[in-house]
Amino acid sequence: MKRLLYITVLLPLLLVSCISELLNSPPVIEEIILETEGDFTPGSDIRVTAIVADEDGDQLEYLWETQGGIIAEPNQISTSWELSTLAEPLSYESISLTVSDGKEQVTRTRTIQVIEGLVMSGYTCYTGTTIPVPDVEVSISKFSAVSDKNGYYIIQHLKEGFEQVVATKSGFERFESMVYVDNPRSNYNIAMLSHSETRRITGYVKTIDNFTFDGLKVVLLNPDGSESGLSGLTDQNGYYEIDIVPMGFRDLMVRSEGSQNIFLNDTVIYNYSIFDMEQSFDARIKIKRTIIEDSYMSGIDLWDYNGSTAEGFYVLKKGEKLEMNEFFTVPAEAEKAMLYIDSYVVGGCNLIGRLPSHRVWIMNSEYENIGGLSWGGEGNNFKAEVSWYLSDSPSFLNVYGKAIKLSLEIYEGSS
Known part of the structure; x- marks a missing residue:
């Protein structure tokens, strides 16, 4: 009797459970x-x-x-x-x-x-220059890249909007900047600052006859020869300073700045090896022209010359002359006129430490020689820079207010 009761109770429970399963509605x-x-x-x-x-x-x-x-x-x-x-x-x-x-x-x-997104690329360079800094990790959003030996990096898959650019490398300060990305291919160059990988350079700039000029600009050149943003101006003693110059073999250029009555050929470039903590580099500058008050005469086009000037010099053999194309007039009120000449001796000369003699002829508008000067040179056997000054004495060299023409000559009787 008891077993029958258990069966009677269990069967309804199982039936309810099965009906519940059958009636469930899935989500x-x-x-x-x-x-x-x-x-x-x-x-x-x-x-x-x-x-x-x-x-x-x-x-x-x-x-x-x-x-x-x-x-x-x-x-x-x-x-x-x-x-x-x-x-x-x-x-x-x-x-x-x-x-x-x-x-x-x-x-x-x-x-x-998934779409491609925007691309940003650029170069990691030393501050103020285009000198590359390789192996810099550049991060934008969730993406990163390492700049190559030329400082080039590229990051893809960016979305339009403001993004934070972060660049890091051991020995350099951390770079951070917000950039708005909107072009399919944006360009963004990163300036890396380091005090351990750069040096301060100092020095003096003087002419070959020891003159100094306030305000000459000494500029570090980029690898392509363009001017970098790193420069210094000379003071009245010719002294200059340039900070954070990247270590390595670097070119410095000296040129005039502003309206000062100085003309420097931009080929006045010096190459230096910069590795010490602080280095001094002195420069001798070439002023290839005649100064007359606040104007000047210079340039290859002023001289009658058919040879190559690719190296920045006229090549004259002994006995040959270099003559100006046209006459010019030295103003009567001019204080002084100066002619600076660069001399380069090919093959040296007989007397070690002494350069061949130079001669300058002065002719008037009637093509008559009214005077001349000649001189030698002391110093390096291969190169020297010398100057000739006109003055009021002797009287036959008084050329002020007169139309004259100059010719230069390497003297036959020189060593």
Whole structure:
């Protein structure tokens, strides 16, 4: 009798459970919504949420899954999906949501297309120059690149908007800047500052006859020969300073600055090896012209010469002359006139330490020689720079107020 009662009670319970299973309504994923608008590039952060319904009001469990990135909270109805930075442009990436009510589960997938995005590239260089700094790690958003031996870097897959650019390298100060990325291919150069990889250079600039000029500009040249932003001006003693000059073999150029009555040929360039903590570099400058008050005469086009001037010099053999194209007049009120000549001896001369003699002839408008000067030179066997000064005495050299023409000659009787 007792066994019959157990059977009678158990059968209704099993029947209720089976009916409940048959009557369960599974959850329904009505939609997966991408709350983040716009195009999606590799590394994009996408906010996703789902609209889910369940007629039975069961407690639901959620599981987000993807092969194309990282999901922040995979068990929430809303979450963040970070696309993989390695996602290929023009490829398709999917995210799936599985919802379970404990009895049944359903799955729905949303697919997006990945676009290429914007590109930023540029060079990492020493501050104020285009001298490259290699092996700099440049980071923009979630992407990074290391500059090559020429300082070049390129970063892809960026989105339009403000981004922070960070550049780091051991021995250099950390670089940070906000940049607005909007072009398909933007260019942004990064100035790297280092006190351990640069040096201060100082020195004096004087003419070959020991004159100094206030305001001459000493400029560090870039690798392509253009002027960098690193420079110094000479004071009244000819002294200059330039800070944060990158170590290595560098070219310095001396030139005039402003309206000062000095003309320096821009080929006045000196090459130095810069490695010590602080170094001094003195320069002798060439002034290749005649100074007359606040005007000057200079340039290859003023001289009648058919040879090559590629090296910046006229090449004369002994006995040959170099004559000006036209007559010019020295103003009568001029204080003085100066002619600076660069002399370069090819093959040396017989007397070590002494240069061949030079001769300057002065002729009037009737082509009559009205005077001349000749001189030798002391110093380096290969190169010297000498000067000739006109004056009021002797009287036959008084050329002020007269139309004259000059000719230069390497004297036959020189060594």
